[in-house]
Amino acid sequence: MKDFVKPFNGNPNDDIIKWLESIVHYFGIAQISGDKETLYFQYAPAFMKEYAYKWWANQKHYIFSWSIFKQAVITQFSEKNEYLIAQQFDQRKQQINEPVIKYYYDIIDLCKKYNSDMTDKQKIRKLTNGLKLSLYQEAIKETYSTSFDFLTKVQQLENIQKLIELRQNQTTQVSTIMKNDDKLSLPSHFYQSSSRQPNNYSTRPTYYSSSAQSDYSYTTQQSFPPPSNPYPSYDHYECNQNQQYPASQVPQSQQRYNQPYSVTQHKNYSSRKSDIYCYNCGQPGHIARYCQQETATSSTGQQQQKYSKNQ
Known part of the structure; x- marks a missing residue:
């Protein structure tokens, strides 16, 4: 007992x-x-x-x-607070994981407390409105003769939904296993290359072909010629500079700067000198100020004047 x-x-x-x-x-x-x-x-x-x-x-x-x-x-x-009973009656809803049979008998007990003369039709309406949404959508399509008939039919709906949820869970598990198998079938270097891939794309090195490098070098040489210098002593000065300071003693930055200029850009400068003509002697490569013929003539004249004075 x-x-x-x-x-x-x-x-x-x-x-x-x-x-x-x-x-x-x-x-x-x-x-x-x-x-x-x-x-x-x-x-x-x-x-x-x-x-x-x-x-x-x-x-x-x-x-x-x-x-x-x-x-x-x-x-x-017995509970004497009618307001408390009414509040419990209005707020009682089926919880997400609550079985239908537990919800049903709790509502029936509240109906007895709230109104002992409540009809089956009123009880069925209360039971239907308090169902969770997944069951409510199907329960309102049915008709019920008694409150116990409501319990029987809604329990059947509950069992159907459990089968559907079980099927969905099985499908999800199968898809997850297939994804894991696909990942395991990939070669290991795929993950290594993916994990080592840098996020900052601006730091990636840019590679050019040999033809692109030669085009770039040619464009740089043609677009940025050295400043023109009319003095013929520059060649001699540059040769002395290269001879006085060995490559080991010249700073690397200066070596990088001087090497392309003396090899390629100096050729362009030499070709420019051929376009200059002296108006004294008519020869290319210098101006009248630095004309060797004029210097020799003036030197001879000075010697003759000196000789005449001595006589």
């Missing part, structure tokens, strides 16, 4: 209606001879504890039957 009837302590959260129903349920299935209500009244006080037992100790001299006992405990221990 202890497995069917739980102790009743008389606390505010104890449900007196359920406790009384558990007593009736036990003796309904137990093979005990005698009048049922007499048995109810005889065994019920044995399960009253704490505040409920104290109440029974004070009231047992005035209670002589099951019907009086039932009415007295309901009056004493």
Whole structure:
């Protein structure tokens, strides 16, 4: 009997209606001879504890039957706050992982507390509106004769949804396994090259073909010629510079600067000198200021004047 009837302590959260129903349920299935209500009244006080037992100790001299006992405990221990009962009735909804059968009986109990004269049609409406969305979408398509008929049909919908969810989970697991197999089948150097790929594209080196490099070198040489210098002593000066300072003693930056100029750009400069003509002697490559013939003529004239003065 202890497995069917739980102790009743008389606390505010104890449900007196359920406790009384558990007593009736036990003796309904137990093979005990005698009048049922007499048995109810005889065994019920044995399960009253704490505040409920104290109440029974004070009231047992005035209670002589099951019907009086039932009415007295309901009056004493039932919830008297109608607003609280109404709030529980309005807010009770099926939770995501809550079984339909648990939700169903909780609503039926609230309906008894809220309005003991509630019809099946009203109970079915309350049960339907409180279902979770996945079941509600299918439940509103059905018609129900009684509240128990509602429980039977919605449980069938619940089982169908469980099968669909199981199938979806299996499909997801298969696709995940296939993706993992595809990754394992790829060569190892694929992951190494992918992991070593730099994120900053601006730091990637740029490679040019030999033809592109030669075109670039030619364009640079033609587009940026050295400044023109009319002095013929530049060639001699450049040769002395290269001879006085060996390559090991000249800084690298100066070597890089002088080498392309002396090899390629100096040729362009030499070709420019051929376009210059001296108006004294008519020869190319210099101007009259640096004409060697004029210098020789003036030197000879000065010697003749000096010779004549000495005579």
